[in-house]
Amino acid sequence: MLTRETPVVIDGPVGQLEALYLDSAEPKGLALLCHPNPVQGGTMMNKVVSTLQRTARDAGLITLRFNYRGTGASEGSHDMGSGEVDDALAAANWLRAKHPELPMTLLGFSFGGFVAASLGGRLEAQGENLSRLFMVAPAVMRLRDEDTLPHNCPLTVIQPETDEVIDPQLVYNWSNELARPHELLKVAECGHFFHGKLPELKELVAPRLSN
Template sequence: MLTRETPLMIAGPSGQLEALWLDTPDARGVALICHPNPVQGGTMLNKVVSTLQRTARDSGLATLRFNYRGVAGSAGSHDMVSGEVDDAEAVAHWLRAQYPELPLTLLGFSFGGFVAAALGARLEAQGLTTVNKLFMVAPAVHRLTEEYPPASNCPLTIIQPEADEVIDPQVVYTWSAALGRAHELLKVAECGHFFHGKLTDLKDLLLPRL
């Protein structure tokens, strides 16, 4: 199995977006991974994002992670609302062009959970790309609004640390309870936002569900 990602640049709405692409031979699907809050230093190299990428790889998916506008080598400036979702949409369409026949799995951590969920809703509305599964890890659910709703037609798994110091777990639990659609909520005991010492637990939860 190939394990080394290839650096590349993908055309985005505000310029080139820096990405890492793992083109897996005989891939059974593709995974797009969205990173945490860029204003607080989040990048595609975040250790939780790296764990999501490796887990998706180990499950037989081709993977792509990328930096939003204004992060590292990506052009543009932070938007923190629609701009990052626009970036993710451009990357998703690039992925679809590479593997138009394969199902797309979306994964997002923290702010990236919002981006992945909002992207999924856009793709569903366009009817161009079928979202196979959506994984939101310690997600910034307060950013999901009537204007930016989450995907509603694909299987959804939420993974929430119980000792999260960045995203209030109760906000996630309340949002989950009010969601009004079938989904899975997994709580990780004695775990903070960045999964210190718990990355193996995260992988163990993800792998059988991918």
């Protein structure tokens, strides 16, 4: 199994985006990963994103993670809104162009949960048939009326119960009000960055990627 990611450069809407790509000899699908808040130091190398990437890799998926505009070696400056979703769309289009036949899964952590959710709606509107969407400790307060979630793919929301960054009750309330089918998984005695709980996160995600 291939384990070493390859650095790639993607043409983004405001400049080149730094990314890491991992191919697979017998791929079962594609996984695009969206990282947390860049203003607070979030990058594609975040340990939660890295855990999600390895989980997707182990499930036989081709993976792509990338830095939003103004993060790492990615050009441009932070937008903290639709701009990062635009970047994610460019990454998704790059991945789709390389593998037009494989189903795509989106995984986002924290701010990246907002990005992945909004991206999913855009992709579905373009005719993309997504395989699954994971929102991990998602920044649901950033979702606006124009940020439409995808309707046709399974949605899994994973929320730490002692999250010190995203108020868990905000996520619970958002989940209760969300009309589309989804599952909400709560992780007990777990903070936002899954300190000591990364194996539990992998155990929650892995079987759902394999289904």
